[in-house]
Amino acid sequence: MSFFDELKASLEEAVEIKKGAKKPARVTRYEIADVKAIREQLNVSQGEMAKALGTSVDTIKSWESGRRNPTGLAAKVLAAIKANPAFFKELSAH
Missing domain, CATH: 4.10.910 (30s ribosomal protein s13; domain 2)
Structure with a gap:
């Protein structure tokens, strides 16, 4: 063929x-991550989350407002953080 x-x-x-x-x-x-809920559960600012994920505050705001959705590696990392919040501390240390 x-x-x-x-x-x-x-x-x-x-x-x-x-x-x-x-x-x-x-x-x-x-499953689309509820970024705001994850961030509030971690008790961190948008700036702190952006720095830990290696992205901009504007991207975090876009995800939280629903204008955009995290995809690819960002979506996987957010799922890992949701399942294991201690993982965020490891990310933010680097």
Whole structure:
């Protein structure tokens, strides 16, 4: 099967899934971190959190207001902090 044929088959499958004629092989869902709740639980300022995560205060504000959501490594780090708040102290020490 050529690359074009594979791409065409993939797109046809996507159309079937969109129409409800076929179920997707897998569905990935991500929990969006409640950054403000995590920060308040840690009792730290936006500046302290930004410094520990290596980002800007504006990014923290955007996450807290819901204008943007943490993705990638930031989302994983926030999940780790939520599960283990002591991890934040380790991050902020570096």
